Structure formats: structure tokens, C-alpha cells
Amino acid sequence: MSNRTYRFTFGPWNISQGADPFGPVVRPNLDFAVKLREYKKLGFDGVQLHDDDVVPADWNVDQTRKGVANVKKMLADEGLFAEFIAPRLWEDPRTIDGGYTSNSEADRKYAIDRSKRSVDIANMLGTRDIVLWLAREGTYIREAKCPITASQRILDAVNTLLQYDKNIRILGEMKPNEPMDQAYLPTPGHFLALCYRTIDPNRSGVLIESAHSILAGLDPSDDMAYTLWHKKLWSVHLNDQNGLKYDQDKTFGSVDLRRAFNTVWVLERANYDGCVGLDVKAMRTTKVEHQTKHLANSRAMFLRLVEVARSIDAAKVETLRAQRDHEELELYILAKLMGK
Ligand code: XUL
Ligand code: MN
Numbered sequence: 001m002s003n004r005t006y007r008f009t010f011g012p013w014n015i016s017q018g019a020d021p022f023g024p025v026v027r028p029n030l031d032f033a034v035k036l037r038e039y040k041k042l043g044f045d046g047v048q049l050h051d052d053d054v055v056p057a058d059w060n061v062d063q064t065r066k067g068v069a070n071v072k073k074m075l076a077d078e079g080l081f082a083e084f085i086a087p088r089l090w091e092d093p094r095t096i097d098g099g100y101t102s103n104s105e106a107d108r109k110y111a112i113d114r115s116k117r118s119v120d121i122a123n124m125l126g127t128r129d130i131v132l133w134l135a136r137e138g139t140y141i142r143e144a145k146c147p148i149t150a151s152q153r154i155l156d157a158v159n160t161l162l163q164y165d166k167n168i169r170i171l172g173e174m175k176p177n178e179p180m181d182q183a184y185l186p187t188p189g190h191f192l193a194l195c196y197r198t199i200d201p202n203r204s205g206v207l208i209e210s211a212h213s214i215l216a217g218l219d220p221s222d223d224m225a226y227t228l229w230h231k232k233l234w235s236v237h238l239n240d241q242n243g244l245k246y247d248q249d250k251t252f253g254s255v256d257l258r259r260a261f262n263t264v265w266v267l268e269r270a271n272y273d274g275c276v277g278l279d280v281k282a283m284r285t286t287k288v289e290h291q292t293k294h295l296a297n298s299r300a301m302f303l304r305l306v307e308v309a310r311s312i313d314a315a316k317v318e319t320l321r322a323q324r325d326h327e328e329l330e331l332y333i334l335a336k337l338m339g340k
Pocket of ligand 2: 173209237279
């Protein structure tokens with residue numbers, strides 16, 4: 001039984017104002033510095049960042065260098081580390097048709113340049129991990145782009161970044177839909193196949209988000225287990241999701257406790273040593289004074305489920321497996337989850 005400790009991280013967007021597609025914000029904006037002060041209090045060790053969470057995307061080289069140095073100091077003052085940088089390739093008008101797979105050559109160049117700049121920011125902040133959530137790399141109608149060319153363009157983009165900096169690692173965070181109707185490379189399995197086609201498979205890996213696997217009709221723990229077998233699970237975004245609808249980012253374990261337990265059980269047994277990242281949203285009805293509870297609660301759920309996983313009698317599981325008594329094994333796990 002392991003007794004190792006986990007490092008917890010989340011991105012500043014996890015403390016949100018509660019806007020949704022049908023209504024405006026319901027909580028005031030918190031400055032980045034104010035959000036950073038919450039991390040340690042909530043039991044978190046590191047920060048996940050989009051490039052423009054650090055400095056605005058249109059700052060020049062000099063402004064960027066100074067701005068990043070400032071954020072580096074803010075993180076150090078709070079005792080926090082930067083886990084990864086993710087280029088935000090889905091808000092700028094030049095990414096309306098996708099970044100790397102846009103039909104416009106000029107827009108593809110913008111996406112690559114912005115990604116390279118994210119690598120520079122990562123270097124300045126002392127992290128080697130670049131997360132690519134390929135938000136708009138897909139289509140609303142199949143004929144809008146050539147899907148075969150698109151696959152090659154994504155590979156070319158990953159290779160360009162691996163070539164640009166010989167130290168960084170690329171982590172694909174795949175999601176099957178939203179904002180696009182159909183995403184290219186919709187699951188971790190798709191990105192894993194691409195990893196082996198890159199110029200450096202050892203620096204190409206995956207971040208798995210629970211809700212994204214569920215949206216693809218897959219089980220997050222099996223997606224994670226398969227990726228762990230490839231030694232390519234380098235980060236996670238834990239959360240929960242109520243069926244096949246929009247990406248809900250609910251508190252970890254809040255919908256399906258058994259599914260959350262399965263995730264923790266897999267990570268524990270595999271000695272997963274990446275960060276435990278959360279990607280969770282507070283409910284829109286949440287009051288200002290409770291706006292970080294979903295983070296504390298997700299972390300508490302994870303740690304509680306670690307305790308449950310560690311309390312499982314491995315010999316008993318083996319015996320029940322050998323007897324092929326899966327009904328009894330199921331009851332054993334369910335009883336553990338009920339604290340029995
Ligand atoms: C989108 C999503 C993103 C990424 C970071 O669904 O999960 O927040 O995690 O770009
Ligand atoms: Mn995510």
C-alpha cells in the first residue's frame with residue numbers, strides 16, 4: 001500500500017464569475033493576485049496557466065519578459081509552481097476557423113507563433129509542459145475542412161513545437177466536442193497514436209480530463225489506465241459530468257462516486273506521479289463567499305477516495321477474482337464506498 005502524497009493544481013479559470021451561454025456573470029471578477037492567495041489556503045501546490053493568464057497575448061517581447069518575471073515572483077511569493085502553459089487558441093478572431101487546422105495560412109501561422117510564445121513563457125516560468133486543448137480543431141460540418149489534411153497539420157504543429165525547444169513536453173488534452181460539433185483527434189487514444197508519429201515520442205504525451213472521456217462515452221479510469229500503460233499520462237483534469245451534454249466540470253465525484261473511485265484506484269495502483277489537476281466550475285448559484293468550495297471539495301473527495309483505495313484488501317480482491325465472484329467483489333467495493 002502506498003503512502004505517497006499528491007501534488008494538487010488548478011488553473012485560475014476555476015474561480016469563475018458564473019456566466020453561461022444564457023446569462024451574464026453573477027460574481028465579481030477576482031484579480032489574478034487575489035486568486036493566487038487562495039491556492040495554499042485551499043491545499044493546492046501549483047498553478048495551471050493559459051498563456052494569457054500570465055500576460056496578454058498582444059504584448060511585445062520586452063513587455064512579455066517583464067510581465068512573466070512579475071508573475072514568476074508572484075508565484076514564488078505564494079510558494080507555488082507553474083505546472084504547464086496552454087496556448088489559448090480559441091478566442092482570438094484569427095482562430096475562428098481553428099488554429100493549427102485553419103484553412104487560412106496566415107491564421108495557421110498565428111497559431112504556431114502564439115504556441116511558440118507559450119513555450120517561451122513556460123521556459124521563463126520554469127515548466128517544460130505545454131498543454132494543447134485543441135478547442136477549435138474540428139468542424140461544424142464535415143466538408144468545411146479536409147479532415148485528412150487536418151490530421152497532418154496537427155502533427156506538423158506538434159513537431160514544430162518539439163523542434164522549437166528540445167526540452168519541452170507536449171500534452172494533448174482531447175475532448176470530443178464543444179465548442180466544435182466534431183473535434184479532430186477526439187479522445188486520448190487518438191492523440192496517443194499521434195504521439196508515436198512525432199519527431200520525439202518521448203516528449204509527446206497526454207492530459208486526461210474526466211468529463212472529456214465521459215463526453216466521448218468512455219470511462220476516464222480506463223482511458224487513464226491505457227495511457228499509463230504507454231507511460232504517457234503526464235497530467236489529469238479531474239471533475240465529473242452528468243451524462244452526454246455540455247462540458248459540466250462538476251466537482252470530482254459529485255455525480256458518480258463509483259466512477260471517481262475507479263479513477264483514484266487506477267492512479268494509486270499505477271503510482272501515478274503527475275500532478276492532480278482539477279478542472280471544476282462552481283455552480284452558477286454559488287455565492288461569492290463559497291466560490292472556492294468546489295475546489296476544496298474536489299480535493300477532499302480525491303483524498304477521501306485515496307483512503308478508501310488504500311483500505312482495499314488486495315488479497316481479498318485476488319481471492320474473489322480467482323473465484324470469479326464479481327458480485328461479491330462489487331458489494332465489497334460498494335460497502336467500502338459507504339464507509340462499511
Ligand atoms: C476545456 C478545458 C480547458 C483546458 C485548458 O474543456 O478543459 O479548460 O483544460 O485549456
Ligand atoms: Mn480541462
